[in-house]
Amino acid sequence: MEFSNKYEKQMISVDICMFSIIDNKLNVLLAKRAEDPYKNMWSLIGGGVYNDETCENAVKRELAEKLDIHDISPILSSVFSEPKRDIRFRNISISYFCLVNSSIAHKINTKKVLEVKWSEVYKITKLAFDHNDILNKAINQLKEKAFDIDFMKPYLPKYFTLSTLQSIFESILQTNLDKRNFRRKLNSLNCLIDTGEKNELDKHKKSVIYQLK
Numbered sequence: 001m002e003f004s005n006k007y008e009k010q011m012i013s014v015d016i017c018m019f020s021i022i023d024n025k026l027n028v029l030l031a032k033r034a035e036d037p038y039k040n041m042w043s044l045i046g047g048g049v050y051n052d053e054t055c056e057n058a059v060k061r062e063l064a065e066k067l068d069i070h071d072i073s074p075i076l077s078s079v080f081s082e083p084k085r086d087i088r089f090r091n092i093s094i095s096y097f098c099l100v101n102s103s104i105a106h107k108i109n110t111k112k113v114l115e116v117k118w119s120e121v122y123k124i125t126k127l128a129f130d131h132n133d134i135l136n137k138a139i140n141q142l143k144e145k146a147f148d149i150d151f152m153k154p155y156l157p158k159y160f161t162l163s164t165l166q167s168i169f170e171s172i173l174q175t176n177l178d179k180r181n182f183r184r185k186l187n188s189l190n191c192l193i194d195t196g197e198k199n200e201l202d203k204h205k206k207s208v209i210y211q212l213k
Helices: 055-067 131-145 162-173 179-189
Strands: 010-022 025-033 045-048 075-080 090-099 113-120 192-198 208-212
Touching: 010 055, 010 113, 010 131, 010 162, 025 045, 025 131, 025 162, 045 055, 075 131, 090 131, 131 162, 162 179, 162 208
Parallel strands: 010 090
Antiparallel strands: 010 025, 010 045, 025 113, 075 090, 192 208
């Protein structure tokens, strides 16, 4: 089968929204681009998909090559296929997102990215390409996953008070949660174990310490 010029100069990329909660604020990891287009601009972590790999393998390779990260598996977010989203050629982006601890080790490959930083998501201005759109889509999907305990469990602390847990959820959802409704929701999920211990740092009534089932 012969391919016409309708299919020439097409590329598939992966872009990853790595979220973390820092000082009760939702942050995303950004990279300063080392190459054109948009050299020196901030963008999401990502890159092109090789012909001999899946998109999922490309995500793992990009994280390993650029940040020396090997132990996370972001989940599928969306597809961005606007024909002119890349000024060079047709470039379809498959986007992913994950929630991680901000202390996750990363060793920057300066041939790939100039630097990286955690940025509060609601203070970010212009990113390279259409990465603002990719980020906003992933933020909404993260909110939808907030009460998916299987998704949240790897990120949440092993032991916690309900107040601590509520502050984490409020950071993701960007809203103040009613204390009684929040606890009612957790009870409906049947996901908590009372450890029998209490937080001795509380000045007045000692808070119960819980863990996830």
